[in-house]
Amino acid sequence: MHKPETKTAGFGWLIGFALLAILLIVLPHLLSFSQQEILVMLVIDVLLVCSYRLLTLTGEWSLAHAVIMGVGAYASALAAKELAVPVPLAMLVGASVSAFLAFLLSFPLFRMKGFYFLIGSFAAGEVIRLMWKWSDLTFLFGGPKGIKRIPSMPDLFGIDFFEPVNYYYLCLIVVAVSLLILYRVERSRIGLTFHAIHWQDKLAESVGVNTFRYRMLAFVISAFFAGLAGALYAHYVGAVAPNRFDVEEMVYILIWAIVGGTATFYGPIIGVVTLTIINEVILRALGVDEMRPMLYGALLIVSILFLPDGLESLVPKTKAWLASRKERRENMRTEEVPAE
């Protein structure tokens, strides 16, 4: 009895992915020019928030993730601009520098847990951000104005990556591969260990799990992909500045994760997609520019009040509602048959 159901479910997933892939390929052609620009940023933000979720699997919430994204952006920009490293390679350099920095930060930060880790990560992030602004390092990081005229992705087979649609496809491929890796990590034994550390770290330690190393691993992997998101950003926008990676950006990452939910892989994706569409498309289109922060804030409050488990909790609720509706209809049909 089980085999046919599994096959049907697998087939359903396949159809679902195929439809999603078609939608993602067609999507930019259905949007206006400015919406295509927003779409590029959205895809980068999806990678950013999903990389953040990997760290939260171990139970630690960092306030340095935006800065770590910035480290990737700065490193990639400097590699391409100052060392003439080809942009694709510079992006990998940027991601690797972020990962290496996370590795170094692990030693002081993972001596702390919970709230202390949160504050410690914030302090570490601010030190890095202030270093970018430091007068004595202006020759390297550009001070408060940051780095401008960062080389963009070079044309490939005549494809101009300055065009948002082309850059979107590039980001889509990079982000899809990255999400696949993040998903596989989570579903592997390593991912299960992350969960174990989150819920029962003392128990995990008692059975020989080196929680420090696993926390470090989550932080490093998460930082690598955050750095990659930063590199994708830097070579598209062409400029990076310390303020772009400040606490406000970090608050956005937290909001996307919290509103979307972090219990499932797709939760933060739902969060970032929904909130970006509301903030950047709907509220802008309504012509209420100055009211946007207020309306955005009100929506967040409503969402947290009525969906405390995040938007992801709507998925099982919708499934249950559809199933009960189907059941009701079937019941009604069976009741109507004798009457006829």
Add this chain to the structure above:
Amino acid sequence: MTKLSKGGMDRRQFLSTTAAAALLASVSMPKIAFGAEKTVKIGFLAPLTGEVAAWGKPGLDGCHIWADWINADGGVKVGDEMLKVEFVPYDDEYDPSKARAGAVKLIKEEDVKFIMMLGGDPWPGASQVAEREEMLVSTLLPSDLTPDTEMLLAPCEVHPIYNVTGVEWLAENKPDLKTAVICAQDDALGKPSVATYLAAFEAAGIEVLDEPIFFDPATTDFAPIMSKMLALKPDIICLDTCYADYVHPLTEQAFQQGYKGQMISCTADFYQKMVEKTSKEFMEGFIFQFPDFDDPKLNEPHVNFKKPNDFYQEYLKRYGAGEWSAVSWEYASIMDLWADAATKAGTTEPTDVLAAMKEGGVGKHAFGEADWWGEKLFGINNALVGLWPVVAIQDGKAKIQDFKSIPDWWDQHSDLLIKHMKALGQMYYQRT
């Protein structure tokens, strides 16, 4: 349950479908202009929300008054036609990626013929789009200018160079003041301004005590900064180009810590609140660079800004007395320049308007005839520089003391300014 159609749609479904359709329509449908009037669209790409909104939003408010007045007079004469002006705002949130999306929307979707920006951090995001589309863009921050930015103009506020006029006036009128201290937030706005004040003080023979104090923009407690400054016992406290969020607490701290000397600042936005929190006596003689436009001196013949006193009254009527800021008139004054150039060019095409604007190397700046200038400092002559007012608070009200010439100061002291700009890494060729 009421069925609205034979298809079985109930009221709830009908309402939700209608609401969704209306929302979708508002998002996806282009706005349709009815009537036969020809319109030229101008983009307003500046922060309308967030920390820097005080230098965007009041400017947009001023532009609305400008547009209403111009349109009531029939519009801008371009060739044989009178074109009504419509402003299309986009909130860039002081973020380069949003500025890029905004520039794309304004140029490709709204077909604007000119974009006004605050400049600063968002400019690099919009610059490549503007360059590719050959769009004429204005900035209030000439530090955005480089030899490559041929389509970028600083036609109104040549920040921070005009700060020299305040120091020059102070040296002429209060020669007993011999020492100064400077503090500024450590950012792209603060640093070039510090270099300018250092040059201005040196030119005026005023000694700057100790190194300028650079504080982090995230600072919220200004008491230690003011204590450190007061410990040096200066004749002048210079607040550089601090944001209003810093000028206010710093001034309050100076008051609370018993300072009785001279203060000078680039801006004193919403200064009435500072007077309320300190006293009229304390604020007496506070020097800054941005007048209220009800000032009778703005009716002097060299001033090109049209009906400044009426503009100020209208602004207060629409938005309230507390909303007037340094930028309330600036974007509107840029529009005067653009409208004149479009009329002269007989077209709204950006490259033609730019050529008409820079014809003869001079232009009608808000405060008088001015030169297109800046090659030595920015690598390009795209900043319009002439007279600038020196404003002092007298009996709780901002009053213009004099108009001083920036080019005259530059002719005598350019080497000083370049020296200090270089020392702080602010020359165009030092920027990364």
